[in-house]
């Protein structure tokens with residue numbers, strides 16, 4: 543037999559392609575082995591590989607979801623604690639806290655704040671009103687200032703600007719970071735900049751080498767300028783914090799916040815037809831695929847949940863959904879906070895379209911499909927049965943809420 547080592551390009555391709563059904567089978571059996579030159583090699587892609595900081599870096603095996611692989615015992619990893627006992631300066635982040643929780647955009651900003659804070663600075667998060675978040679520490683918050691009070695709740699940009707001015711006076715942050723978003727930060731940041739008389743850097747997607755680069759010219763051009771004190775940053779401006787734990791020490795304002803003479807009265811949220819929301823802007827999408835057998839029930843469930851409807855290409859090609867509802871590479875790339883995939887297998891073209899979604903819920907018969915591997919929560923079973931149960935659960939929840947209110 544010849545000594546020539548023959549390569550199998552297909553096997554190598556499958557080993558690299560984590561979405562291929564045979565991917566796991568093509569991984570080396572050991573995590574560590576000695577290479578031909580005596581160097582210990584490590585398989586970073588192996589299931590549950592623990593990185594140098596004790597973090598389980600890549601686990602796309604589906605073992606942590608309801609996948610075909612037997613559920614492995616969760617590994618509790620204590621992240622190293624990052625402490626800043628006496629901050630030399632502050633980088634202040636004002637997260638949007640949509641729904642009372644940090645959004646992925648907020649987390650990107652906290653990642654950027656840590657880039658700017660280095661080892662001497664502390665990241666201070668300013669949060670308005672009540673919140674439901676309990677992961678400030680792992681998201682990278684060194685100090686947490688909660689501005690409580692009725693006056694800050696709802697749509698109150700003028701009062702919030704007053705709050706931020708008080709924070710500015712007390713902490714004099716080196717930089718202010720707000721998400722340049724429609725959900726609040728974009729407007730609040732611009733109002734705050736006007737109040738301070740400072741020119742903000744807007745739609746910033748990169749801060750590097752003392753320069754920040756933002757989108758300009760209807761999104762067709764980049765504008766580079768020295769790093770501004772007030773930065774309104776786009777989503778994905780930096781990697782979120784993932785390898786450290788932070789103190790999230792509560793801090794308070796030493797003075798009370800002046801009441802603004804509000805010229806705005808918040809009349810509350812206006813009900814909109816979820817079907818009228820453009821797919822790219824929808825926050826809650828209920829998407830159906832080839833595994834939906836009862837489309838009337840699907841529409842009923844979407845209406846009960848108040849979600850915007852989406853679909854896989856197969857559902858569109860089969861005529862069950864309109865073309866403008868297609869999610870994916872050749873449809874719309876969506877950015878929902880919650881994406882529910884009913885009977886969708888998770889083909890790569892579909893997964894590309896939901897890459898920016900915060901939380902994915904999969905309803906599917908096949909526990910080993912790629913959508914289940916991508917999902918944060920999976921329900922394994924027959925779609926019609928699960929949708930019926932979902933409608934009942936929503937009705938029960940609403941009735942209970944009505945009874946409590948009465």
Ligand SMILES: Cc1cc2nc3c(=O)[nH]c(=O)nc-3n(C[C@H](O)[C@H](O)[C@H](O)COP(=O)(O)OP(=O)(O)OC[C@H]3O[C@@H](n4cnc5c(N)ncnc54)[C@H](O)[C@@H]3O)c2cc1C
Pocket residue numbers: 830831832833834835853854855856857868869870871872873874884885886887888889890891892895905906907908911923924925926
């Ligand atoms: C160039 C190109 C571009 C494409 N662009 C897109 C795109 O933009 N968007 C897109 O979606 N696709 C796109 N596709 C198609 C894509 O490759 C897949 O074919 C498609 O996404 C599959 O749709 P599906 O998951 O609904 O169907 P299937 O792959 O048939 O999956 C159906 C799923 O439903 C589950 N199921 C079946 N019965 C039930 C039941 N009773 N209850 C619960 N679950 C059940 C099955 O387990 C399976 O996981 C593109 C393809 C190409 C070649």
